Amino acid sequence: MLKNAMRGSWSIFYKGLAARFASGSLRWIGWLPRLTALLVVSGALVAYAQTGGSYDLTWWTVDGGGSGGGIGTTKQVSGGQYELLSTVGQPDAHAKISGGAYTLHSGFWPGEQVLTGTIYLPIVMKKPAPDLIGSFTLTPNKTNFSAGESALITVVITNVGTVAAGSFWVDFYINPSKVPAVNEPWNEICASICKGIAWFVSGGLGSNQSVTLTSNNFPTEYSIWDGSFPAGTSDLYIYVDSWNRPEPSGGVSESNESNNLATIGGLTVSGFGVTTNSDSPPDLPPRPAP
Secondary structure, eight states: OHHHHHHHHHHHHHHHHHHHHHHTSSOOOTTOSSOOOOOOOTTTOOOOOEEETTEEEOOOOOOOOOOOOOTTSSSEEEETTEEEESOOOOTTOOOEEEETTEEEESSOOTTOOOOOSOOOOOOOOOOOOOOEEEEEEEESOOSEEETTOBOEEEEEEEEOSSSOBOOEEEEEEESBSSOOOTTOOGGGSBOSOOOEEEEEETTOBOTTOEEEEETTBOOGGGOBOOSBOOTTOOOEEEEESOOOTTOTTTTSOOSOSSOOEEEEOOOEEESSOOOOOOSSOOOOOOOOOO
């Protein structure tokens, strides 16, 4: 079946060329008094003579040549957009001829299909989004305090994203029962010390803008803070964009939701007056959504 298919293909190919030469659309060029073709069939490279019609192909060869020349040489037949180089192909070659968007490999490999060209992949672009980060400091700047000693907490929130952020909450935690996460207000996870602060940034933040929050200015209905750390304080946290139930990302959908937590640990607060936890969290009013 393969032999018959290849015979039919070459028959159509040479009849087409003969018709073009007869009509004058192709002419013999340079040293090409005849057209030599390569017939390859599966198995041990057996070639078969082709006869019939107005042509007689009784000779074959496996040549070791390459492309035989380029545009403008005498080793090709050309017409219109196409050219036929002097060597159709050889099975032992590895070279290839390229031009424009096409590539001609110089041998035949039964069962293989060689595809060349340019593949355009879709461009996946991440939608621009805000990105809120925070840090905080203590005044005085130290880690050893006495119970009842005045302390100022200063929080700086920055939007490092490419677009503006809407309104959001910020929580300050003292010795929480667990590391804070989104939608966990300070008063719901306080342990032996139930003090904390909640700030609401109502105007949001533009790209690359910052806002400073302090423990001297906060909404008292959502906070419990008297200006000092109780004895036993050791770990402090802030969480930016801390609450907006039931949204899993809080009030602001950010490009990075993993950088909203900041901490200062290793504090020592000595003295009396440890605040013990009650059986239930402090009774604070519900927060408004951002």
